[in-house]
Amino acid sequence: MNYKIAPEFIPVIDAIETHLVGKRETIALSLATFFAGGHLLLEDIPGVGKTTLAKHLSQILGLDFGRIQFTSDMLPSDILGVNYYNQKEGSFIFKKGPVFTSFLLADEINRSMPKTQSALLQAMEEGIINIDTKAYTLSRPFFVMATQNPHEEVGTFPLPSSQLDRFMCSFGIGYPDKASEREILKGLTQDTSSTTAPLFSITEIESYLQKAAKVTLSETLLDFLQDIITFTRESGLFEYGLSTRGALALTAMTKSWAMLQGRSYATADDLQMVTGIVCAHRLHFKEGHTTVLRIQHEIFTQIHSDT
Amino acid sequence: MTYFKSFQPTKFSPLALLDMAYIVILLPLLLMLKIPMLVFVFMVLTILFFKKTPAKNTLIMFVFIMGILALYLSLYGTFSFRGLSRLKLFLELLVYILIIVVSMQRLTRVINIYLLISPMLFLALSLFFYYGMYMLIYVVFEIFFLLWMILAHHMEGDVWEGFRSGMVMFMVSLPWVVVLFIFFPRISFEHASYGFKGENIQRMGHDGTMHLDSKALLVPSNRIVMEVGFDKDIPSSDLLYFRGSMLYIDKIDHWEPLPSYIKRENKMYYPTEGTNVDYKVTLYPTQKQWIYLLDMPSMTVRKSSLDRDLISTLEKPIKEPLHYAASSSLSLRFHDVLDSYTLQMSSAFSKEQNPLTYKEAQKLKTAYLSIEKRAKAIVTFFQDQSLTYSLKPEPLDINHSTDSFLFDTHQGYCVHFASSFVTMARMAGIPSRIVTGYKADLENSMKNYLAVKEKDAHAWAELYINEHWVRFETTATASSIEAQSQIQQLKESESQLSKSINLYLMYAKYQVETWILYYSNIRQLQLLQYAKENPKFIVTFVMSILALILFSFLVIAHFRRPKYSSETLKLLQPLLSALKKEGYLRKKEETLHQYFLRYLNDHPDKTAIKEVDRCYEQILYAGDDSKETKKELKLFIRKSLT
Numbered sequence: 001m002n003y004k005i006a007p008e009f010i011p012v013i014d015a016i017e018t019h020l021v022g023k024r025e026t027i028a029l030s031l032a033t034f035f036a037g038g039h040l041l042l043e044d045i046p047g048v049g050k051t052t053l054a055k056h057l058s059q060i061l062g063l064d065f066g067r068i069q070f071t072s073d074m075l076p077s078d079i080l081g082v083n084y085y086n087q088k089e090g091s092f093i094f095k096k097g098p099v100f101t102s103f104l105l106a107d108e109i110n111r112s113m114p115k116t117q118s119a120l121l122q123a124m125e126e127g128i129i130n131i132d133t134k135a136y137t138l139s140r141p142f143f144v145m146a147t148q149n150p151h152e153e154v155g156t157f158p159l160p161s162s163q164l165d166r167f168m169c170s171f172g173i174g175y176p177d178k179a180s181e182r183e184i185l186k187g188l189t190q191d192t193s194s195t196t197a198p199l200f201s202i203t204e205i206e207s208y209l210q211k212a213a214k215v216t217l218s219e220t221l222l223d224f225l226q227d228i229i230t231f232t233r234e235s236g237l238f239e240y241g242l243s244t245r246g247a248l249a250l251t252a253m254t255k256s257w258a259m260l261q262g263r264s265y266a267t268a269d270d271l272q273m274v275t276g277i278v279c280a281h282r283l284h285f286k287e288g289h290t291t292v293l294r295i296q297h298e299i300f301t302q303i304h305s306d307t
Numbered sequence: 308m309t310y311f312k313s314f315q316p317t318k319f320s321p322l323a324l325l326d327m328a329y330i331v332i333l334l335p336l337l338l339m340l341k342i343p344m345l346v347f348v349f350m351v352l353t354i355l356f357f358k359k360t361p362a363k364n365t366l367i368m369f370v371f372i373m374g375i376l377a378l379y380l381s382l383y384g385t386f387s388f389r390g391l392s393r394l395k396l397f398l399e400l401l402v403y404i405l406i407i408v409v410s411m412q413r414l415t416r417v418i419n420i421y422l423l424i425s426p427m428l429f430l431a432l433s434l435f436f437y438y439g440m441y442m443l444i445y446v447v448f449e450i451f452f453l454l455w456m457i458l459a460h461h462m463e464g465d466v467w468e469g470f471r472s473g474m475v476m477f478m479v480s481l482p483w484v485v486v487l488f489i490f491f492p493r494i495s496f497e498h499a500s501y502g503f504k505g506e507n508i509q510r511m512g513h514d515g516t517m518h519l520d521s522k523a524l525l526v527p528s529n530r531i532v533m534e535v536g537f538d539k540d541i542p543s544s545d546l547l548y549f550r551g552s553m554l555y556i557d558k559i560d561h562w563e564p565l566p567s568y569i570k571r572e573n574k575m576y577y578p579t580e581g582t583n584v585d586y587k588v589t590l591y592p593t594q595k596q597w598i599y600l601l602d603m604p605s606m607t608v609r610k611s612s613l614d615r616d617l618i619s620t621l622e623k624p625i626k627e628p629l630h631y632a633a634s635s636s637l638s639l640r641f642h643d644v645l646d647s648y649t650l651q652m653s654s655a656f657s658k659e660q661n662p663l664t665y666k667e668a669q670k671l672k673t674a675y676l677s678i679e680k681r682a683k684a685i686v687t688f689f690q691d692q693s694l695t696y697s698l699k700p701e702p703l704d705i706n707h708s709t710d711s712f713l714f715d716t717h718q719g720y721c722v723h724f725a726s727s728f729v730t731m732a733r734m735a736g737i738p739s740r741i742v743t744g745y746k747a748d749l750e751n752s753m754k755n756y757l758a759v760k761e762k763d764a765h766a767w768a769e770l771y772i773n774e775h776w777v778r779f780e781t782t783a784t785a786s787s788i789e790a791q792s793q794i795q796q797l798k799e800s801e802s803q804l805s806k807s808i809n810l811y812l813m814y815a816k817y818q819v820e821t822w823i824l825y826y827s828n829i830r831q832l833q834l835l836q837y838a839k840e841n842p843k844f845i846v847t848f849v850m851s852i853l854a855l856i857l858f859s860f861l862v863i864a865h866f867r868r869p870k871y872s873s874e875t876l877k878l879l880q881p882l883l884s885a886l887k888k889e890g891y892l893r894k895k896e897e898t899l900h901q902y903f904l905r906y907l908n909d910h911p912d913k914t915a916i917k918e919v920d921r922c923y924e925q926i927l928y929a930g931d932d933s934k935e936t937k938k939e940l941k942l943f944i945r946k947s948l949t
Binding site: 002265300 | 873895898899901904924927928929
């Protein structure tokens with residue numbers, strides 16, 4: 001893929017790369033997902049740097065970091081918070097759960113029961129949680145980075161597609177390439193426990209979020225985008241097509257990726273770049289495995305853009 | 308390079324395509340259907356229009372019974388087992404059965420092989436009923452239409468794409484068809500003469516007699532009797548006499564030829580005087596046996612017989628357009644030695660019938676001993692009678708027609724002139740006879756093409772002088788032309804423009820019929836001969852074939868031109884094809900930007916392409932539609948090409 005990250009974001013990627021060597025693209029895409037206002041689902045085997053990515057990204061962005069390690073015995077209150085009786089004052093007091101943060105890492109989300117999963121997913125979608133008839137607004141921005149281990153089946157509760165749809169993007173990190181791995185093995189990389197200083201102020205983040213939303217989509221590109229959406233629905237390759245929320249996610253990601261390259265308009269390249277990661281967890285091939293690359297390949301060899 | 312869905316083509320279901328093909332194919336056949344069958348077709352169409360679901364067996368059975376009923380009613384009376392041997396009736400029956408079967412099959416809404424084959428069968432069958440030039444044009448259209456529908460079906464009902472491909476195929480084959488057609492003419496068999504034959508409406512010919520009474524009123528009809536193509540230039544107007552029949556016997560109110568049972572000594576004296584002309588004639592059905600040849604025929608036309616009066620006849624009446632090549636020696640006269648019977652028949656007259664004329668004739672007979680001078684004197688006598696040429700003359704006293712014409716009414720047309728002249732010549736002792744035929748009008752000619760119309764029918768006299776039969780244009784003795792006829796001529800001249808357009812159309816039609824419908828190895832040889840004589844023609848021929856090829860290429864290029872979704876993309880085409888030539892094929896999944904980057908990776912020095920990419924991106928995605936950017940794009944495209 002051809003892209004050129006805008007200079008203002010280069011330091012961010014550089015800084016995180018010192019902890020996650022050779023994964024610039026993954027870092028950039030995570031950043032784009034954040035600026036698109038969506039949530040990210042990292043799907044990969046343990047030990048490739050999912051948590052590292054989350055931790056350092058939150059630090060760079062200067063956001064409050066919260067982390068929940070999902071287990072099968074977890075209850076919704078463990079995430080959202082609980083009303084407890086204060087004997088001294090003689091009244092119920094709400095103790096905020098870990099969800100009241102700006103950057104939430106939901107580790108191994110598929111380990112908890114559906115009941116608990118859905119508590120988080122509602123919060124992700126609406127930005128509001130209701131506990132005992134009282135509504136609590138979550139902070140803004142609110143970014144969830146969930147991880148799940150696709151290969152462990154025992155004791156997991158796979159997310160239903162309705163809930164998967166709430167994540168804007170889903171991708172893995174993958175093994176590092178040889179050169180990068182050697183660097184890691186040599187111990188040249190930064191200690192994971194070290195912290196990174198924030199590079200953005202909260203107002204800057206707000207302005208980037210707005211900027212991403214304002215990126216222009218030309219008519220030609222919208223045509224192309226609609227062709228893709230129609231293709232997923234009518235080609236017969238997939239069990240079901242892209243939902244409107246999925247289409248909106250695709251649009252938002254395209255815009256955000258364009259913004260990350262310092263452009264005020266999106267191109268077909270941007271769309272191509274993000275289509276796979278937006279669609280991978282939303283679409284299922286009728287036959288065979290669904291992967292980002294396969295989706296990318298099937299869509300773009302069959303839909304030709306005059307661009 | 309097409310967008311998925313962004314260009315929404317008109318799509319038709321296979322059934323709709325099939326229906327369209329049937330409509331086009333059945334259209335000419337509908338004209339020949341008898342009314343019960345037409346009602347049946349209408350009924351089926353109504354059912355098809357209202358019923359959009361597959362028909363049940365009961366309905367199909369009903370349609371079947373109605374079809375059989377319609378077939379029975381249509382052929383009622385004509386149908387008999389003996390009748391089946393008649394080809395046309397058999398074909399008609401075939402068409403009816405096919406219509407019933409197709410209707411039943413169509414109602415089931417299932418496309419099977421019968422339904423697919425039937426349009427071709429209908430097309431083939433319709434050729435038995437129609438074979439004019441218009442049908443030829445329609446058949447070409449039908450074949451194209453079928454091709455189009457088949458292609459559209461294979462392109463998932465995309466009619467426009469089907470049309471484009473069909474047109475390309477059609478144009479690719481066109482020069483081949485023309486060249487093959489010219490070099491390999493079709494062989495025509497006499498007994499397999501169905502096919503395209505041209506128009507065959509019956510023409511009025513001579514009926515072999517010549518009436519002097521009101522029955523003989525002339526119809527100044529513009530219908531064409533025959534079309535003549537001269538190998539060289541058309542002879543001058545005073546030589547264009549086409550002989551038809553020869554009349555000898557005066558039956559008071561009409562003239563008749565010699566009875567057919569009379570066997571005359573057939574001693575031929577082919578005329579040799581005068582210049583020889585070769586020509587080809589298309590004679591439309593006259594239902595008579597005569598064929599018309601220019602005075603004087605110098606050879607026998609194939610399959611006809613030429614008698615000693617130089618009258619050409621066929622064995623059977625002409626019921627279909629007839630084509631023949633002929634040769635004549637243009638002359639006023641031809642040598643003949645009269646046998647006694649012919650002498651007797653060409654000298655017979657009745658004194659009592661026209662006493663006044665007889666008296667005058669006797670005067671001339673005694674005054675001029677030389678036959679030649681006597682004939683001249685008769686002409687002078689006619690001229691002195693101040694005769695008027697009139698298309699609507701006063702009725703003659705039919706029992707004394709010549710007297711009545713010469714001394715009473717003084718009005719008449721060719722028939723009366725010829726009849727009176729011959730009567731008087733015989734009275735004056737000169738053997739004579741009447742020739743009927745056509746006197747062509749040069750107004751109906753163009754280049755070497757001459758059309759002879761019904762109104763050109765004519766009669767003249769032949770006098771036997773000094774062992775020669777000599778033609779006398781008897782009508783020329785008229786000293787005036789009646790006002791009525793003049794008015795008519797004026798009327799005709801008013802529409803000069805439409806007349807010349809009409810003539811031009813006739814000429815074009817004749818050329819098409821000559822060189823396409825009746826093109827045969829004879830024509831091919833003629834063409835070859837012409838080419839030998841005119842080397843220029845070969846150049847013209849090759850040039851026109853090349854022009855045709857060029858034309859078809861242009862049409863193909865037009866229909867194969869790629870469609871671009873935007874003007875900018877069109878601007879980029881020269882650059883894209885240049886890159887393609889360099890071996891950089893754009894991958895399916897590649898955007899233009901990626902394509903350019905791939906190229907730039909290998910050629911980092913081509914900065915112009917980089918700029919092109921930038922401008923293109925600006926226009927396409929950033930909504931920059933300013934003229935400057937477009938200009939810039941054009942500039943960089945040009946730069947990158949150098």
